[in-house]
Amino acid sequence: MKKDLPSHAQVVIIGGGIHGCSVAYHLAKQGLTDVVLLERKQLTSGTTWHAAGLVGQLQGSHATTAFAKYGIELLQEIEAETGQNPGYRRSGSISIAVNDERMAELKRKADFAKLHGIEAHYLETAEIQERWPLMNPDGVLGGIYMPSDGSANPVDLTTALAKGARMRGAKVFENIKVEEVLTRGNKAVGVRTDQGTISADYVVNCGGMWARDLGRQNGVGVPLHACEHYYLVTEAIENLPSDLPVLRSYCDGTYWKEDAGKLLFGFAHFQAKPWGMKGISEDFEFDSLPFVEEDVMEVLELAMNRVPLLQETGIRTFFNGPESYSYDGRFILGQAPDISNYFVLGGVNSTGIQSGSGAGRAVAQWIIDGHPPIDLSEMDPKRCEEFQARDPYLQERCPETLVLTYAMHWPNRQRDTVRNLRRTPFYHPMKARGACFTEAQGWERPGWFAPEGVEPKYEYSFGRQNWFPMCKRNRRPRVKLLR
Known part of the structure; x- marks a missing residue:
């Protein structure tokens, strides 16, 4: 059935994942309600739906820390506003160190968090084991505890953002594919879809894995590429504490969270693979990728040593899904270099659920005010040269970004x-x-x-x-x- 698309909107947003819905919500909340969001299939059906849902605030820059802090604040407020529970669990998080260098990094990040008014505490190994009794403490020197961290349900949070946008007048359309961003005189003026054309004052590319190809049509470099990313979910564990904090062991390349009486544990791979090198199927919707055991065995062995209970617990879900990573590990957020009124938001490197709310708000504020709300130069799409947005470059460089996610972040x-x-x-x-x-x-x-x-x-x-x-x-x- 053909949708009744408007002929014009002040802002057209492409992509119905966490980022697109966040931009729509914050534009409408700040009074710009003539907004249209277009999703090629169903909301969250690209990457958002299978995110682990961690929300952590131990970040490495002022902007990303501000985004994550705001994301926690919104999670605590949005249900009262929209009636949609985002699935936020304020379980806290613990990041552990197994060597002096990692401990130094964690303490530096904790001090950085405190500059933003985020509570963070150092814990001795015995205190960590008291809060996380399933952990093998061998080699653990200590860690950082963040009481306000936790997890959210990615689909429920995105649904809440979309609902909040609709409540204020924004229009959300599913099963409409944007085929081209229309430009005139180096300015974005609308979009052509498979069901009609919409003129617009601003266009925002939140296309996720598809953002690169969409941008390329207009000479806009979006330097990201999808990579394979794994997590596993155990069978139900008897007497598993429901209030376990999220546990991150960067050196083991693993994180754990309690998930409805089971343990979900994911990987920051020591080797990573790009995905979608020959393009993404038109039918892609809530899809997963083949699970290759050899890709995770090294990290799985470390996980089983850190949480010995895994050695005697069955695995219910072996999951592999595509996620987008940028070529340099920084977000892609801002106005396209050579096309005015064309904004891009993507390449957030597995931090979409914790950072999407804040990143979407920043784009909305930029559109409304005509300038970024804070210094976002580290994320500027202009930093990318033409060759860095090409597939051969991205297919080698972006998997390294995934590998470095949990590696030491050395100066x-x-x-x-x-x-x-x-x-x-x-x-x-x-x-x-x-x-x-x-x-x-x-x-x-x-x-x-x-x-x-x-x-x-x-x-x-x-x-x-x-x-x-x-x-x-x-x-x-x-x-x-x-x-």
């Missing part, structure tokens, strides 16, 4: 994939002189020079890294100015 951390794309004529002479190269926008440039007998390689640390004495020794002497 000066260098990527290993898709290197040596751009070299100056001085590359080989500098390499012969001991240059240790860093990468920026594909360019290989010297970060520092190693003396003879020293390998030009980063040794990461939160203290003075190995390059410091070399840079100190090689610095130019100060020139004393004559007066």
Whole structure:
């Protein structure tokens, strides 16, 4: 049955996952109600529906921390407003460390959270085991406890956002595919769908896995790619405490949460694979991917050691689903470089449920006010060069983003994939002189020079890294100015 589409809207939003519904909700809540959201199938049917639903606030930047903090606040309020329970459980979360470096990182992030007024506490190993008695404490040095963290139901939260948008006048249409964003004179002016055309003052691309191909039609680089992402759900566990905090063991590459009397545990893979290299089927809707045991065995062994109960508990659900990751691990949020009034929101790297509410609000505020509400330069789509939005590059680089999600977030951390794309004529002479190269926008440039007998390689640390004495020794002497 053909939908009765309006001929015009102030804002057209493409994609009915957590991000699209968040943008629609916040636009309508702030008074801009002439909004149309278009979803190719059903709401949440791409990636949102199978998200684990974790909501954590131990983030690495001001913007992402602000998004996550607001997401918690909204979870506590939206049911009273819409009547839709988002499934929020304020169980708290515990992030554990099994080495001194990880402990240093967690403490730094906890201090960062406190700057935003987010409660965070250090816990000794015995205190962690008291709160999470199923954990094997061997090797655990301590951890960080965040009382207001927890989990939400991704479908219920998205439904609440969509309902809140509708209540204020926004229109939400399902089973309508956007085939093209229409432009005139380097400005977005509407969309062409498989059921008609809508003119618009603003267009927001929240297409998730489809955002890259949609943007490419207009020369808008959206540097993300879907990757395979696994989680497992156990059989019912007798006497499993229902108030278990979410437990994250970054070094084991695993997280756990209680799920209706069962344990759900997911993976930050040590190896990851891109998905959809030949395109995504037109019929894709609430689909899952084949589960390949070899892809998870290394992490599964660590999980069974950290939570020994898994060794004697059956697995009810083996799940593999596609999620989008950006090429550099940062969100893609903002106005397209060469097309005004065309906004993009995507590539949030498995943090959509905890960050989607805040990210959607930021886009809405940007559209209404004409400028971003806070410094969002780290997420600016303009940072992406043309080659970085191409499939060959993304299919190598984006899986590395997934691998690095739970890896150590070192200062000066260098990527290993898709290197040596751009070299100056001085590359080989500098390499012969001991240059240790860093990468920026594909360019290989010297970060520092190693003396003879020293390998030009980063040794990461939160203290003075190995390059410091070399840079100190090689610095130019100060020139004393004559007066």
